[in-house]
Amino acid sequence: MTTASPEISVVIPVYNEASIVQSATEELCRALDAEGLDYELLLAENGSRDSTPMIVDGLAQANPRVRALHVGEPNYGRALRQGILQARGAYVLCDEIDLCDVDFYRRALPLLRSGEAEMVVGTKAGHGALDQRPLLRRAGTKVINGMLRVTLGFKGTDTHGLKAFRREALTPVVQACVVERDMFASEFVIRAGRMGRKVLEIPIVVHEKRKPSINLVRRVPNVLKNVARLVYVIRLKNS
DSSP states (O other): OOOSSOSEEEEEEESSOTTTHHHHHHHHHHHHHHHTOOEEEEEEEESOSSSHHHHHHHHHHHOTTEEEEEESSOOHHHHHHHHHHHOOSSEEEEOOTTTOOHHHHHHHHHHHHTTSOSEEEEESSSTTOEEOSOHHHHHHHHHHHHHHHHHHOOOSSOOSSOEEEEHHHHHHHHHHOOOOGGGHHHHHHHHHHHTTOOEEEEEOEEOOSSOOSSOHHHHHHHHHHHHHHHIIIIIISOO
């Protein structure tokens, strides 16, 4: 049974994931139990139109380590933010339901525990990474990260996806973020660097278990709008 303040909180936003959320959650919990970790798993369901909300609630009822959160609209960034702010662990790991990359946990946690890093980003695009997603998805990652480097001076190779961090050090960064949806994760990583946190990247292997739950092309307008907002807030207002 989980403690009031576990060492680790795993936060996973979920949207229309009825086909995999139960099996992926149960598999992840078995893997974390096998690692001997003291953890909680927060499933941040956001605006699903299938049976995902009921499945998530059932998982939380069946396993005291699982917590179900509900955001009333499809909003990845808001779900991720709320999950982070409601996490109780000393270390928070942000994952995706179609990845559940326990190998990333194994490599990131020692860096946090030792103080070598305050945030660890799992990069899909850096040296040593292997991105097995479809070509359009890989190209989208490169384009977005290129935009962030040009417009905001981002020094890394990836912002979206797997992250691990020390909750106490990064909570003020989360609270300073102004955008939601897909670009919250990017702002979070960029602001962490700008606010003086020790951010390290480690390469990961990405092989998704299903097709994206939101069409990539449909996300473009919101991504561009939020990049523009970030440029205004960070570059022009210097905040």
